[in-house]
Every structure is written in C-alpha cells, then in structure tokens.
Amino acid sequence: MTVAITPEQWAEARRQATDVIPEIIEKFGLPKALLGYQSRTIALLETAACRVLFIEKSRRIGETWALAAYAVLRAARAKKAGGKDALYISYSQEMTREFIDACAMWAKAYSFAASEVDEFLFKDETAEGNQSIQAFRIKFASGFEVVGLSSAPRSLRGKDGLLIIDEAAFVDNLKELLKAGLAFLTWGGQVVVCSTHNGAENEFNVKIQDILGGRLKYKHLRIDLDDALNDGLYQRICLVNGLEWSPEAEAKWRQELIEFYDEASDEELYCVPSQGSGAWLTTPLIEARMTSDAPVLTLDLPDNYLLLSKLEQAALMAPFMEQLREALRALDPEKQHAFGFDFARVGDLTVGTLLSIDKVLKRETALTVELRRVPGDEQKLITRTILKAAPRLIGAAFDATGMGWTVAEDMGRIFGFRESEEDAGMIWSIKFSMDWYRINMPPLKVAFEDAAIAISKNVNHLLDLRLVKMIAGVPRVPDLRSGETGKKRHGDFAIALALAHFASRFMGREYAYTPISDIDDDDWSERDRSDDASPFGRGGLW
Structure with a gap:
C-alpha cells in the first residue's frame, strides 16, 4: 500500500512523472476531458469481452x-x-x-x-x-x-x-x-x-x-487515490479551481486528505475494506445533509482552571458565554426545539446539540456546543442556559451513564423528568444499552436518507458520524478514537445528535405557565438556577 510514502517522496515521484506535461500541452493543447483511468474504464467497457x-x-x-x-x-x-x-x-x-x-x-x-x-x-x-x-x-x-x-x-x-x-x-x-x-x-x-x-x-x-x-x-x-493522482486527478482539480499545480502542492493535498479520513483512509481512499461491516452512514450521504449554517461553539479550558480565582475563571468563561447568548437570541421563535447532551469530563469531549423542528417536521441543528476540560458546574450552567432560552422546547435527552447522571439529575429538578411519552417533564435520562441503540439509531439514519435532517458543515462532525459502525448488527460507536493527541474524539457529535433526535420524536404539548424564581444566594450551584442569575440576567458573572 502507498500510504506510507512521505510527502517529499511523493512530490519527487510526481515531478519525474510530469516533467513531460509542458511538451504534451504544447502538442495536444489542454488536457483531454477524461483522465487516464476514466478513459481506460470506457475502453474496457467498449470491448465485447467485458x-x-x-x-x-x-x-x-x-x-x-x-x-x-x-x-x-x-x-x-x-x-x-x-x-x-x-x-x-x-x-x-x-x-x-x-x-x-x-x-x-x-x-x-x-x-x-x-x-x-x-x-x-x-x-x-x-x-x-x-x-x-x-x-x-x-x-x-x-x-x-x-x-x-x-x-x-x-x-x-x-x-x-x-x-x-x-x-x-x-x-x-x-x-x-x-x-x-x-x-x-x-x-x-x-x-x-x-x-x-x-x-x-x-x-x-x-x-x-x-x-x-x-x-x-x-x-x-x-x-485508489494514488492511481488517480498519477493520472492527473489533482492537476484537474487545480485546472477546474484556477489553482497553480506543483508536486509540493499535490503532496500536501494528498497528505491532508489522508489525515482528514484518519482511520478510514485505507477504506475510503485505498480500496482496503475495513474489518466489520463498515460505516453506518456514508460520507456522501452525510455531506449531502450538511446544509445548516448553525454555529458550533467550542470551549476548551486549561487544566488548572479549578485552581484559578473566581475572577480568572469568569474571564475565561466570558467570551464563550457571550457567543452563546448571541446564538440563542438568533433562534427562530416559531420553531420547536429539542436538545441532546453527551457528557464527558476527562479525555473525551462533551457535546450538546440543539435541533430545531419546522412545520414539515424537518430537523436542523440550530446550535452545537463542544466542551473540553470543562467542570461539572460550568457544564450545568451552559446546559441550563440553553434549555431556558430554547423557544418551544419539547424535550432534552441526556447521557446519564457515569458522571453524566449529575447533569441529567440537576436539569430534571428544574425542567421535570420524563421516563415515558406520557410524562409531562422535559428531561430524558438515557442509560445507553444495546437495545437503546438498536431501537433509536435507525430513525436517525432514516432522517439522513430521507433528507429530513440538516447539520452544520463541520469536518469533526463528519468524522464522528463516520465512526458509527454496525457491531453485532447494532449501530454504535466502537472503542476507537480519532484526532490528534490531547484532542481525541469518540464519535461525540454522533451521540449528541442521536440523543437530540430521540428527544425530538416525542412531541410534548405546550402550556403557558408562570415560573416561580428559585431562591438566590451566594452559592453558585443555587444562584445560577435563578432566571435573574442567568448569563442574560443582572445577577450573573457573565
């Protein structure tokens, strides 16, 4: 296999192979419409034996x-x-x-x-x-x-x-x-x-x-990819996009593409089928649904965050909370909304995804937050802020395995618990099991196939969704991680999206009500439950 060739080796090989291109262009004009492997395909199909x-x-x-x-x-x-x-x-x-x-x-x-x-x-x-x-x-x-x-x-x-x-x-x-x-x-x-x-x-x-x-x-x-490159694929890409071709530019593009596909590069680029039954959602299908322009907000706190003073912590949180406030103000008040939250604290990533639902029941990501090294109280504050501001909220599903239960529990105290479709609360506490994946992942796939969902254009989200595999006949995320050291992902967006889609399928009835404000005191965990103490109120630090 050729993936092991370094960018420098590839550039030199391509330089030698393309030294004659100026002579070819001078003799025949611009490259013909079909590249070499495309022409060979048609030539083979034209033979009676094929x-x-x-x-x-x-x-x-x-x-x-x-x-x-x-x-x-x-x-x-x-x-x-x-x-x-x-x-x-x-x-x-x-x-x-x-x-x-x-x-x-x-x-x-x-x-x-x-x-x-x-x-x-x-x-x-x-x-x-x-x-x-x-x-x-x-x-x-x-x-x-x-x-x-x-x-x-x-x-x-x-x-x-x-x-x-x-x-x-x-x-x-x-x-x-x-x-x-x-x-x-x-x-x-x-x-x-x-x-x-x-x-x-x-x-x-x-x-x-x-x-x-x-x-x-x-x-x-x-x-495979290298066969196509040898026949001029990247040169054609440069021609179509008005770019200047060089062996170095091609080698850089090739290496970036391999890194983009990460563990999937062998199968996607080099015709090496993966062990197992392959990706649950295909790359073309995922990309076809990346039509939303909803924001993806990221918060990555330093390892020593808890050792800092409250003022320093507030300063680190302030830019993110301001972005969050702007994104929430931009939500469509005419649409219903549902939320999914995949919790992590150490190593993996916390992802929260808010879906909007329009009048023809199409789901679309309205906001996604990605949190790395963020303590539990701050995660609860961010989550509570989203749920309070989301127009016409019909439900929220939380990963309640491990420490995720604490966030689900606190949100349930505020917005009410829900264990069945008939319950009046908003918060579903999900303890993942094979049966949960078996029953609730197929509707999400159908949404992708029927163009009933739209997600933001985001490379990491594409990779997260591609990570979902059919394992023993059930679609779920295997024990694999992608990304660079210190910023690994474990299909986090895929799980958050599955939770949000699950919550969106159980429409609640809307009733008008007047909330009673929580008692405000100096303790953050109590103070930030108050509407006045939210990021939009006068009592909050942000």
Whole structure:
C-alpha cells in the first residue's frame, strides 16, 4: 500500500512523472476531458469481452463522471451500432440526479440529439399496491434513453441494456439487485458495478474476492487515490479551481486528505475494506445533509482552571458565554426545539446539540456546543442556559451513564423528568444499552436518507458520524478514537445528535405557565438556577 510514502517522496515521484506535461500541452493543447483511468474504464467497457465489470475505487475521483460519458455513448447509438438503454441505480436521489445531469452535459458535448431531463414515475409492478418510484430520464434520437433510479426496484426484471450500479456497497440488497440485473446479459446487455468499499463482509467485497480468486469470470478494475493522482486527478482539480499545480502542492493535498479520513483512509481512499461491516452512514450521504449554517461553539479550558480565582475563571468563561447568548437570541421563535447532551469530563469531549423542528417536521441543528476540560458546574450552567432560552422546547435527552447522571439529575429538578411519552417533564435520562441503540439509531439514519435532517458543515462532525459502525448488527460507536493527541474524539457529535433526535420524536404539548424564581444566594450551584442569575440576567458573572 502507498500510504506510507512521505510527502517529499511523493512530490519527487510526481515531478519525474510530469516533467513531460509542458511538451504534451504544447502538442495536444489542454488536457483531454477524461483522465487516464476514466478513459481506460470506457475502453474496457467498449470491448465485447467485458460483459460484467466490477470497479473498486477511491472516494470522489470522478469515476461516475466517466460512467455517465459511457452511458451517453451507448444510448445515443443506433441499435445496429450497439445502442442500448442505460439504467443507473444508486442509494440516493441526489447521486442519481447528479449522474443524469452529467449525462446531459456529455450529450451536449458530443452534440447528440437528446431531450431535456425529465422526471417520471417508474412503476414497480411486483411491489404491493403497484408502487411508483420517482426517476429521471434523457431520451435520444436513437430511440434509447438513460434512466436514473434512486433505489433498487424489482422491476429491473424483464428489461435489458446497460445497467450501472453506483456505490453498490451501500445499496440495500446488492445480492438481489445483481440477480435481477444479470438478466440483462441474455440479450447482449452489460452490467457495471462500481463502489467504494463498505467493510470486508459486504456483498460488494465478497464479489471482488470471488473475481480475484477466479470464481467469477467478471472484469475488474481497482483505482485508489494514488492511481488517480498519477493520472492527473489533482492537476484537474487545480485546472477546474484556477489553482497553480506543483508536486509540493499535490503532496500536501494528498497528505491532508489522508489525515482528514484518519482511520478510514485505507477504506475510503485505498480500496482496503475495513474489518466489520463498515460505516453506518456514508460520507456522501452525510455531506449531502450538511446544509445548516448553525454555529458550533467550542470551549476548551486549561487544566488548572479549578485552581484559578473566581475572577480568572469568569474571564475565561466570558467570551464563550457571550457567543452563546448571541446564538440563542438568533433562534427562530416559531420553531420547536429539542436538545441532546453527551457528557464527558476527562479525555473525551462533551457535546450538546440543539435541533430545531419546522412545520414539515424537518430537523436542523440550530446550535452545537463542544466542551473540553470543562467542570461539572460550568457544564450545568451552559446546559441550563440553553434549555431556558430554547423557544418551544419539547424535550432534552441526556447521557446519564457515569458522571453524566449529575447533569441529567440537576436539569430534571428544574425542567421535570420524563421516563415515558406520557410524562409531562422535559428531561430524558438515557442509560445507553444495546437495545437503546438498536431501537433509536435507525430513525436517525432514516432522517439522513430521507433528507429530513440538516447539520452544520463541520469536518469533526463528519468524522464522528463516520465512526458509527454496525457491531453485532447494532449501530454504535466502537472503542476507537480519532484526532490528534490531547484532542481525541469518540464519535461525540454522533451521540449528541442521536440523543437530540430521540428527544425530538416525542412531541410534548405546550402550556403557558408562570415560573416561580428559585431562591438566590451566594452559592453558585443555587444562584445560577435563578432566571435573574442567568448569563442574560443582572445577577450573573457573565
């Protein structure tokens, strides 16, 4: 594997490999539209011997773009020239629409006569109640068409042509989908299965191993990050983004990408399936839901914080509390809110996430706080401040394992405990168990898949969500940590988000009431429960 190559070694290797590029540009002009590995994919698919092709690849190298070019070439041809319908299937509607848009671009570039992209309902005759599936389509003058489906319909049976299954390791049932798709071969069709890996036990990797072991006579391509870079991936990125390419810049970009994926780099970038069943949520799916601009506030206190005077402690807390006050004032008063809190004190990170819920029940992160080396009383103050200010609060779920119970208990005293959907209190005290994960993680995944949730654009949150794995059939965070020394993460945002989503699913009824202020005294734990002593009141230090 090539990950062990140093940035300096990679820069030198790439310098030697690209010394001739100026001569190539002078002779042929700007780089051709397709990179080397993309061209090789299409060339292989054009051969009569390539009836089934499996492609294991690195993340986001543009291989789907090449498959779109090939789909257009097949669909635009006359029947006697090998023209065929092209069907594309992926696990998400966003990927399907992206593929169809790429096909439309290629049709225009090739100057093929084609209709505009249209949407239609693809009837699944074998489903109960004749269910219909939304699809996208481009029709060509040849009489053939490119059709994009966002799921794996059984109605593939009886059809023929070119079938492309993209990110195949993440579809619901690859084995059954292949059984239907391989019927395309009967009348001269073709099947392309392309994916990043999703665990050693995944059906996609099982088929790859069967091909490599000679059990299956399918064609096979493997394109890892370094293969793509050798064929000019980063140079193309620079060309598209108006950047100046150099071997040093490429080596730096490569190293940063490897560090970004951390423990997942082998699987995501170098086609090495992870042991176990892989990530619970895929990177493209998570990134597709990163549409919120909600703030992520961080507080990292020094190790000697408790040894400082109260004035020094107040000075360290003041900037964070001011940011928190501004963020809370910006919350939408028309939306309901739910809160999730994953407690930590030493080593790991405390994360609190506030979700807003709009009128069509879409959840969106409205605020996230991340606390490192923050004592319990300060965590309670921050949490209480959020809960008091959150408009139309319907519930809050707290990690009540270990020391987290103290925060959940204090919040329960103020806002009321809740142990069932019928209870009137706000605070759920959650003691994590396999059953809790088994029952409550799937609804969160459905929210991601159905675009019913939006989260902030944050690299750490992406890594936290990617850390969730299927372990013994249950999605949960394994005993792994990511990040640099002293700032390790343990899937903290994923747990806080799961807790907030859990609390948001049990809508409480809203009643008007007049609160009775707590007795104010000099003791912080009592004083900061008072509304007047909150960060927004006259009695607080902040």
